[in-house]
Amino acid sequence: MSWTDERIEKLRKMWEGGATASQIAEELGGVSRNAVIGKAHRLGLKARPSPVKANEKPARPAAPPRKAKPDEAADGGTIEETPKAEAAPAMPERAAAPTPAPTPPPPSAPVEPTAEKPANPQPRIVSVGPGGFLRQGPGDQQQPIPPAPPRRLVPAKPSPEIADKTSLLDLNDRICRWPMGHPGEPDFHFCGEKVNPGFPYCVEHCGRAYQAQLPRGARRPPPPMPFGGPRVR
DNA sequence: CCCTGATTCGC
DNA sequence: GCGAATCAGG
Numbered sequence: 001m002s003w004t005d006e007r008i009e010k011l012r013k014m015w016e017g018g019a020t021a022s023q024i025a026e027e028l029g030g031v032s033r034n035a036v037i038g039k040a041h042r043l044g045l046k047a048r049p050s051p052v053k054a055n056e057k058p059a060r061p062a063a064p065p066r067k068a069k070p071d072e073a074a075d076g077g078t079i080e081e082t083p084k085a086e087a088a089p090a091m092p093e094r095a096a097a098p099t100p101a102p103t104p105p106p107p108s109a110p111v112e113p114t115a116e117k118p119a120n121p122q123p124r125i126v127s128v129g130p131g132g133f134l135r136q137g138p139g140d141q142q143q144p145i146p147p148a149p150p151r152r153l154v155p156a157k158p159s160p161e162i163a164d165k166t167s168l169l170d171l172n173d174r175i176c177r178w179p180m181g182h183p184g185e186p187d188f189h190f191c192g193e194k195v196n197p198g199f200p201y202c203v204e205h206c207g208r209a210y211q212a213q214l215p216r217g218a219r220r221p222p223p224p225m226p227f228g229g230p231r232v233r
Numbered sequence: 234c235c236c237t238g239a240t241t242c243g244c
Numbered sequence: 245g246c247g248a249a250t251c252a253g254g
Binding site: 003032034035036037038042 | 245246248249
Binding site: 020021022033037038040041046048049 | 236237238239240
């Protein structure tokens with residue numbers, strides 16, 4: 001399978017819609033989950049909550065055990081990729097804690113003698129919360145901080161694929177729970193019609209579920225049962 | 234174990 | 245450019 005424009009389009013849409021790489025791969029067909037991820041990255045669209053992307057490290061601890069390069073047999077004394085400790089021997093790498101400096105030394109040593117950076121009258125921004133509002137440190141409390149959250153928080157949509165259709169979670173006492181299709185299949189859902197009062201199904205499906213007992217010999221062949229009848233084993 | 238996405242690297 | 249192999253967190 002090749003990456004046609006349509007397939008790329010679909011990949012984009014689903015990826016941004018929140019579908020997992022596996023779902024996308026299955027939907028597209030003919031490609032693996034890795035292929036989808038690889039393509040997504042090559043397309044430039046990544047940045048999605050990854051389970052293994054919590055911390056960030058400048059170094060590259062991951063990916064040494066692969067396969068030794070064919071060349072590099074003769075050591076020319078060239079040490080590639082020397083990290084170069086830079087000029088920060090006393091610089092702990094963990095210095096970037098979320099709440100490290102409760103209060104910068106206010107007493108002596110004014111760190112801003114003159115101009116240099118016109119931006120500093122603003123409250124120290126410690127982090128950015130959901131919706132884009134700004135958090136401050138405990139000691140940074142100041143006046144009526146900014147106005148208010150610039151944007152409204154909107155519930156994330158569950159998934160682009162499953163739109164309509166009455167799912168198991170949608171069932172209640174008032175909607176018909178007659179199954180449509182087979183459980184486990186992608187489009188399996190429930191009737192969803194308004195229920196026939198006192199019954200678990202709508203009027204139509206009550207007609208299927210409850211049949212008058214006909215006299216012997218006058219019986220019609222039974223209508224198809226839900227799920228297409230019991231699975232024969 | 235299963236799942237997830239990220240990354241590397243031979244092709 | 246592609247994707248299997250691998251890593252690593254949940």
